[in-house]
Amino acid sequence: MNPADIVPSVAPGLTSDNLSLFHLFLHAHWIVEAVMVGLLVCSVWVWAIAIDKTLLFSRLRRAGDTFEAAFWSGQSLEELYKALAGQHGHSTGALFVAAMREWKRSLEGQARSFAGLQMRIEKVMNVAISREVENMERRLLVLATVGSAGPFIGLFGTVAGIMTSFQSIAASQNTSLAVVAPGIAEALFATAIGLVAAIPATIFYNKFSSEVNKQAQRLEGFADEFTAILSRQIDERG
């Protein structure tokens, strides 16, 4: 009895002759198919996030450099404030704008309140920093989740696929390679997709979280410097 004759009755159309990706997917168990589709979507999403974050961080770095150059160039802070007030997506600039707005409000009011001004500016800048960091960290959690759960999801698909192939062994009373191989191949394909999705996700997560830390430190450093400058101004005026 040729084992290849039995296979079509178990998995119609899936013989050892056509082990292409397409056939692997088409003839897989529905659980395995769902796992494969889910992992594919995860992979697309991971790469989309990665591309977006790469663009975001390079933009932030460039904007930060130009802003600091302008800030330390001796330009009037009022002019800089007016230039930056309407702009968005400018982390260090946003910090500067938030602090300047608080400063101007305190000076323009009826009674000049220098008394807690420094504290207020610090608070405002902290809020601005945390908002910026939150913006940078958005969707990084997706990368972390896919990176850690992807292999497990793939493994789940593999287990389901291997169970299917064992069922086909039981159905055909045959343990030859032709009966077992397609099921095992489809099952391992699920693990492969899981790894394909998870490996870039983990790498990008590590890269971007360190990038976020770097940017946050830069913002805090600027905030400290700016607070020092404003504090000197307050002391001189008061």
Place this chain on the structure above:
Amino acid sequence: MKPGMTISCIGHVGALVWGLVAISAQPLNSPAVESLPVSFISEKDFTQLTQGAKNAPQLKIPDLKPLADKVDTPKAVDQLAPKIADKPAITTDSSKPKPEPKADPKPDPKQADKADKPKTPDYKPDQIADLLKKDAAKTPAKPDDSTPQKTAQNSPKFDANQVAELLDKREPQRQIAAAETLNSLANLGAASGAPGAQLSQSEIDALRARLSQCWSPPPGVDATTKIHVSLRVLLKPDGSLAREPVLVEASASALGPALAESAERALMLCQPFTMLRREHYDQWKDLQLDFDPHELLGG
């Protein structure tokens, strides 16, 4: 988010298409393996296989193919066990006619008469010549006597075949001739073969029980002692010892000699071992017994 998602989707579709093209063209061909029938037989079955039965149906072997090419044409075998070196009886009497074809025409009396009369006096030694002269009158009446004399004169003086025969001092020998074909039939069983010729487990157990009954362990040996002694025991058909047990192997221990001695004593005390059945004597005439306190006391 827009550009990232677009680029990611395009990249994944590209990777999938590449995978479809690159991986699809490699079929997995596994050749069908022919199954090989295997059956398990026990040692007992194997022993019985060699037994042979007189009333077994005769196998018909279509033809026995020769294992070696025949060099010579087969000759009719007139002897059951052919002699390899078939040495004919040597006749030292040179007067006997050696070559048959020459002897055939000789009985013609006329030719013999012609040849004998002129030649005999010339060639024969004196004594024979004298005898011939005496018998000269009788000669025509006895053509038979003259025939050997005549052939002796006619045969060459040096016959290489005769010399070789004379030099051949070998006895006519009877050796097992190698057959032209190998017998493919199994033999009819060993001479001492018996049905189920095997020391059964019950016999082994009975022997062990008897020994552990008779055996008194030397002081210092109990079931937990890691020690063992191996004895070779030769038995007579009635189950008694044929000679003293021989120590084959013993653990390297101070208790070893004492244990060996006690084991020998147990064997001496317990004989004859009647639980061993006589029809299996081939199996138990030469036994190697292991004395292990753990088995004999604890088991």
